[in-house]
Amino acid sequence: MAFVIDKTVDIDAPAELVWQVLTDVEKYGEWNPFCLECKTTLEPGSPIDMKVRLVGPKPKQQREFIRSHTPGEEFSYCMKPAPLGLLSSERSHTVTALADGRTRYVSHFQLNGPLAPVVSGLLGGALTTGFTGMTDAVKSRAEALKAVRD
Template identity: 25%
Template sequence: MINATPDKVWAVLTDFENYPNWNPFIKSIIGEPKVGSQITVSIAPPDGKIMTFKPVVVVFNPNREFRWVGKLFFKGLFDGEHKFELIDRGNGTTIFYHSETFKGMLVRLFKKKLENSTKKGFEMMNENLKRRVENSMNQ
């Protein structure tokens, strides 16, 4: 839960230029986040190397949801659907829901890394997003 309205959370979440200043997991997002467009995303999982991939935006609903789908080499090998969802609690707070669903032949091979390193990266990002949004409200 973030102590700010969805529009305040969304403003930080979609300010991709400033990701290097606060986001320890997603280092950059380059491109126009509109449905059907391809963006370039670089992530840095804890204890891992920076990885860059080019997913396609499938949902971009301001102040509510941003979702993309990416694949490794070709569809069905290792596909991921990444989702950011903002739920307005109506009292000046927002629930930030951050998830990724993986499918494909190689998912089992990477299962342990996904459960540990990737999950830890999500948690670090979520905590930093909360801190950045709430601190910006206090300035």
């Protein structure tokens, strides 16, 4: 059974600005409460190296791999699957321009495989808190940057 966290938020900022916030990974430490550091080229197949806040005071090093990247629209990544399909993950960020100059941001995370219930039992609360915090922070960051530009 899959473990899924989907978060959607409408942002009072243009899609280009929201995209800039999401892809300026070097600045994640300035605003992102979940992913404190991030390095990637966003090139499909390349690594995305992150320090994430899950449980305890020490951030966890995480290496995943870029799956897709459509500039201005979406990027996704996944962990290296565990042997025998015991555990795999999917993470995506999608940006959609709305007619009124606002943007819809969709954050998706999914764990699959027989170990997904075990991992979600151990880390589900921390993952939900982390992805919710990041989604809210994307909105806050983009709207603050828009206010400075206006």
